[in-house]
Amino acid sequence: MFQATRGTVKPSLNFNATTDAEVLYKAMKGLGTNEDAILELLTARSNAQRQDIKTAYKTLFGKDLVDNLKGELGGKFETLIVGLMTPPIAYDATSLRNAIKGAGTDEKVLVEILASRTPQQVKDIIAAYRQEYDDDLEEDISGDTSGHFKRLLVILLQANRQQGIQQGTIETDAQVLFKAGEQKFGTDEQTFVTILGNRSAEHLRKVFDAYMKLAGYEMEESIKRETSGSLEDLLLAVVKCARSVPAYFAETLYYAMKGAGTDDDTLIRVMVSRSEVDMLDIRTEFRKLFACSLFSMIKGDTSGDYRKALLLLCGGDDA
The missing domain is CATH 1.10.220.10 (Annexin)
Incomplete structure (x- = not known):
């Protein structure tokens, strides 16, 4: 692979x-x-x-x-x-379980995992979740979320995105999204949910280009203006992952460490789950997007054995 x-x-x-x-x-x-x-x-x-x-x-x-x-x-x-020490699919299943069980829901975890995993990985996570907890992941997530946020999560859980680029519908998709948001008083969230949840990443990248020409805005900018809360976070994650999964994780890591206090749960989850997948690309994107390397940010933001282990997972400095 x-x-x-x-x-x-x-x-x-x-x-x-x-x-x-x-x-x-x-x-x-x-x-x-x-x-x-x-x-x-x-x-x-x-x-x-x-x-x-x-x-x-x-x-x-x-x-x-x-x-x-x-x-x-x-x-x-x-x-x-x-x-x-946890197998990757079991690690995702456990992370999702912890995000929905107990007081309150950690939407951040649901967004990050379901927006970034491949359809096959999502299917494997659902199977692992059922085996480990004897529960249905879709039912658990549906019971814990609501509205268009829930609908988009359910679409992503179907792991049934169209394959490849549908040349004939690129322009139409861009126009439909434009009419559902920028051109409409109020927003037709369902249209965003259906199109962004069901098209392939390659197709969506073409749609974003067409949308930019049509609206004069990047898709992310329109989402920020037209939606809010968890739905906004999830739509943005889907768009960013369609553009580049490593860039999405570079940004996730940056904001986990930026500012007062570190979001260690996110830092650990991303470093563990991406260390064998695309950490080299995440490091490259991190260096491109921010004025420092991932290595130097981890070094400045953590300490002790925890820092040593994270730096080994990071695998080198791109100063």
Whole structure:
């Protein structure tokens, strides 16, 4: 798969799950924990290899590696390491579950995951969610959201976008969107939801160009003027992901660290879930969009073992 080579974390070439399991066991045995040994090993293995280490660890020591890590580590560093030990689809399913269960809904997580994953990934997440929680993800999300925000999430959960570019409908789509927003008193949100939720990314990029010619505004600008709240966030995420998923995540990471306090949940989620997918591209986009590198921003915004592990996932500085 072409995309897989754009990660900063790659499979270790002379990999031995048993040896790695022994290194981790030693790092946690006795008084004190060797955090450096843990973070250096786990950030230098692919997720599939980490699953093999988990199996080898249980075979050798009769203990669950993740439980042991949780017992030895703490805080944000623990959250990051446990994230790295979770298979990607299960990680997304768990993130969505945590976003909808409990008091209030974390819309940010729903927006980020459902706007950025491929249709096949969405289908896999739905299956993993059902297997893990014996619940229907669509029902849970529908029960927790409302209005056009809910409708667009449900469309994205169908994972049924049109394939390729429909040449004949590029102009029509642009005109319909223009009439539904800029040209109308009030906004026809349903039109935005239906078109942006159902067309392929390549098709939407053509529609955005046609829209710009027609309206004199970028699609994002119109969305900001015509909608608000969670629906605005979701529509913007869909548009940005259609343009460039790495640029969307570069922006997500920047705003997670900018200003007072760091949104560590978002920082961890993106660094864990993109480290083997497109972190190299995210770094490039980050450098293009902002006046600093992702590496330098992480360095200035985090500390301790947590920072060391994040910087290893980042994989280098683009200063």
